[in-house]
Amino acid sequence: MRKVCGLTIGLAMMGVSAEVAAQRLPDHGMEWRTVGSPGNAPLVDRPGIFLEGPIGAVDYEFRMARTEVTNAQYLEFLVALTSAVPSLPVTSEALGPDIYRVTRPGGYEWGIDPGEEQVGARMGFNYAAMYCNWLHNDKGTEPSAFLTGAYDASTFYPNAGPQQMVHSPGARFWLPSRDEWTKAMYFDPNKDGPGRAGYWLYPITSDVPPVGGPPGTPGAQTSAGDYDPEDFREYPVGSYPSTQSPWGILDGSGGAKEWCEGFVSDTFREIRGTSVTSDLLEWSDRVDQEAWLEFRTPAAGIRIVGIVPAPSSFIVMLVVSSAAMGQRRRISGRS
Numbered sequence: 001m002r003k004v005c006g007l008t009i010g011l012a013m014m015g016v017s018a019e020v021a022a023q024r025l026p027d028h029g030m031e032w033r034t035v036g037s038p039g040n041a042p043l044v045d046r047p048g049i050f051l052e053g054p055i056g057a058v059d060y061e062f063r064m065a066r067t068e069v070t071n072a073q074y075l076e077f078l079v080a081l082t083s084a085v086p087s088l089p090v091t092s093e094a095l096g097p098d099i100y101r102v103t104r105p106g107g108y109e110w111g112i113d114p115g116e117e118q119v120g121a122r123m124g125f126n127y128a129a130m131y132c133n134w135l136h137n138d139k140g141t142e143p144s145a146f147l148t149g150a151y152d153a154s155t156f157y158p159n160a161g162p163q164q165m166v167h168s169p170g171a172r173f174w175l176p177s178r179d180e181w182t183k184a185m186y187f188d189p190n191k192d193g194p195g196r197a198g199y200w201l202y203p204i205t206s207d208v209p210p211v212g213g214p215p216g217t218p219g220a221q222t223s224a225g226d227y228d229p230e231d232f233r234e235y236p237v238g239s240y241p242s243t244q245s246p247w248g249i250l251d252g253s254g255g256a257k258e259w260c261e262g263f264v265s266d267t268f269r270e271i272r273g274t275s276v277t278s279d280l281l282e283w284s285d286r287v288d289q290e291a292w293l294e295f296r297t298p299a300a301g302i303r304i305v306g307i308v309p310a311p312s313s314f315i316v317m318l319v320v321s322s323a324a325m326g327q328r329r330r331i332s333g334r335s
Contacts, residue, residue, distance in 0.1 A: 025172060025309045028135050029073060031066040033248045034308055035180070037189045043182070043199045043287060050288050056182040056199060061308045064176065064184045067120070067237035067250050068258065069131065069302040071098050071112045074121035077131050079110055085143050093124030093296045098234070118236035120256040121302065125269045125295035126156050128175060128259045128302045135173040135304065150174045166261045173306040177261045178290065180305055181272045186287045188246035202285050203252025203273070204243045209282040210253045215239035223254035226279040233276040253285045254278070256301030257293070268292040271300045 038061055042054035078099070082090060090101055098116040102109045123131075129151040134140070136149035147153040150171035155164040167174035176184070188205065191198035201207040204221055212225015215235055221243040223235050238250050245252050253274050260270040271293045278284045293300055 025306065026138060028139070028173075028304075030069075030304065032063045032306070033066050033184075034061060034063050035184045035247050036061050037187070037197070040183065040187055040189070040197060042179075043186070056179055056187055056287075058177075058179050058183050062180060063306045063308050064180070064247070064249055065304045066248065067303075068255055069121050069304065070118050070237055071096070071121045072117040074123065074131065074302070075099055075110060075112055077134055078127075080134065080139065080141060081130065081146050082108075084141055084146060091296075093298055094127050096122030096298045098122075116234055119234050120237050120251070122256050122300060123298045123302070125259050125293075125300075126153070128300075129153065129156070131302055132167070132171070132173050132175060132304065135306075136171055163263070163266065165263060171307075173304050175259055175261050176272075176303060176305045178270055178272065181258070181260055181303075182287065184247055184249055185245045185252040185273075191246070199287055200246065201287055202281075203245050203287075205246050209285055210243065212254070212279075212281065221253070222251075222274075222281070222285075223276045224274045224278040224285070225254075225281050235276070253281065257291070257299065258303045259293075259300045263292075263295070267294055267296075269295045275299075 035058070039059045040057055042057035043049065043051065044054050045051040074096075078090075078094060078101075082088065095101065098113045098119055099121070100111050100113075102111070130146045130153055133146050133149035133151060133153070137145035139145070150167045150173060152164050152168065155162065166177065182199075185203035186199045186201075187197070188200060189195070189197045191200060202209055204210045210221040210225070211219050212222050212227045213220030214228070214233075215223075221240055223233055223239065235255075237255060240254075241250065243253075244250055254276055255273075257271045257275045258273045260272050263269045269292065271291050274281065274284050283289065
């Protein structure tokens, strides 16, 4: 307690909060959750669980965005990208169903369908990877800010060489691996009681499938599901705030399917989760369900993963100093 008090007082005297001093990474307008329990056991094939191999084990802490990247956030990236790299053609891969670009005299007009600004964005894999590069480079405006960092865009199809499968060492933001996504959505270090870890069957901290329905409908837990086929189902991210993964992450069910690192062929990348159009949730939302999508298809969204901010050297210095002061007081008191 003395260490904590000493640290807090030291920070307060300098007009700095502990949260500000420890923050070494920008949040980029996203809400984050830390996924802990490094070294957790994987989920393995067993009666009732059908897997081709173990999944979900991650031996390090990481952060995951609580919601998917929105259309508004993605449009900011597209405008910056096409300004920095004007030679890059804007194809259907770049534009999901809610974003448009219209040629006008002297330039372009960008826009989002009215009311869809906070809906989860959808795009092809290459643009999802370049979005991570942009965050890694603190939303820089030079071409390299989009083409390198988390992923080397020069390796992307149709490059003749091998494509980059996972993020580069030192990346600060990236797309989740299948293990990271599975752990963040289904793994609970206290599933069966304190210290008794396990995997929930569904990404809502439950072994019972989620209930679909419009936000605010009594009992509704996801935008997916077999309900009201006339509903347009373009809901803002985080529309079911009481339905969370064990780590407090939202929209593991519904919204958009989400791109992950890894691929099964030159043209197919892995996706996880379900979208607003998914039904049969007792099957499609299960922990053991995986799928793949042609990488140019603008039908999956982005959920960002990143490193956990470390305490700054300033914080560490104050903690050590506080501990040393306490030790000197105890020694002085005994002499």
